[in-house]
Amino acid sequence: MFLQVNHLEKVFQTRFSKEKTTALSDVSFTAEEGEYIAIMGESGSGKTTLLNILATLEKPSNGDVILENKKISAIKEAQLAEFRRDHLGFVFQDFNLLDTLSIRDNIFLPLVLARHPYIEMVERLEALAPKLSISDLLDKQPFELSGGQKQRVAIARALITHPKLILADEPTAALDSKNSDALLELFEHINADGQTVLMVTHSSLAASHAGRVLFIKDGKIFHQLYRGSKTPREFNLDIMSTMTTILGGK
Numbered sequence: 351m352f353l354q355v356n357h358l359e360k361v362f363q364t365r366f367s368k369e370k371t372t373a374l375s376d377v378s379f380t381a382e383e384g385e386y387i388a389i390m391g392e393s394g395s396g397k398t399t400l401l402n403i404l405a406t407l408e409k410p411s412n413g414d415v416i417l418e419n420k421k422i423s424a425i426k427e428a429q430l431a432e433f434r435r436d437h438l439g440f441v442f443q444d445f446n447l448l449d450t451l452s453i454r455d456n457i458f459l460p461l462v463l464a465r466h467p468y469i470e471m472v473e474r475l476e477a478l479a480p481k482l483s484i485s486d487l488l489d490k491q492p493f494e495l496s497g498g499q500k501q502r503v504a505i506a507r508a509l510i511t512h513p514k515l516i517l518a519d520e521p522t523a524a525l526d527s528k529n530s531d532a533l534l535e536l537f538e539h540i541n542a543d544g545q546t547v548l549m550v551t552h553s554s555l556a557a558s559h560a561g562r563v564l565f566i567k568d569g570k571i572f573h574q575l576y577r578g579s580k581t582p583r584e585f586n587l588d589i590m591s592t593m594t595t596i597l598g599g600k
């Protein structure tokens with residue numbers, strides 16, 4: 351199995367009070383290589399906590415995460431940065447581009463940190479740029495780009511390391527509807543090329559482009575839906591209906 355998430359529990363305790371918050375109480379699921387999974391749930395249900403644990407930015411209180419037979423929840427602190435850089439790609443809601451670097455250098459950055467030869471960086475970017483429609487943007491600075499363009503650059507930076515897994519946290523939240531639609535289509539194309547993607551989102555429209563949607567409620571997986579042969583528009587109706595059940599059950 352490509353990804354196994356086993357009985358994850360995460361309890362936060364603030365340093366100054368004894369109060370505990372259980373963000374995840376028992377989350378288990380598996381994913382195959384090449385899947386595109388969306389994670390939904392109401393605000394505070396633990397979506398970001400789950401993504402952060404998968405990203406090795408947060409350690410679970412209990413349970414483990416196994417990616418291609420490696421228990422990533424147990425990687426030692428000193429090896430974490432390297433693991434993330436070599437195996438995971440991140441796409442955030444606010445793009446996280448460095449303002450002082452050109453677009454090209456922003457995209458090269460993870461490969462520079464991993465000490466890849468320059469010629470290889472150029473070759474990888476030449477293969478990626480046309481697919482993401484960013485070939486004309488490479489010599490610009492981030493402030494010269496629109497939100498949609500910035501997010502395509504962020505996706506290039508995530509893909510250029512050939513990561514095992516792309517983790518996306520609300521990637522369309524800062525985009526208008528036209529740019530959101532374009533980005534969601536792009537994620538579908540990237541996934542169709544074989545890239546495994548896991549995305550946290552509030553938006554049923556965004557989730558409707560995934561192949562499977564996991565719903566979190568009360569720190570557990572409450573339900574999951576497979577898209578099958580449905581169009582995003584048809585799948586969106588199923589997703590909205592499940593979200594209504596989740597919110598109605600309060």
Ligand SMILES: Nc1ncnc2c1ncn2[C@@H]1O[C@H](COP(=O)(O)OP(=O)(O)OP(=O)(O)O)[C@@H](O)[C@H]1O
Nearest residue numbers: 362363371372373392393394395396397398399400
């Ligand atoms: N570092 C932290 N310390 C204490 N409590 C935390 C911490 N991070 C998250 N929590 C709590 O854990 C619960 C889950 O938070 P999380 O951010 O994972 O939810 P979410 O589903 O991503 O919410 P949203 O959709 O609003 O972003 C919340 O009750 C939150 O207050």
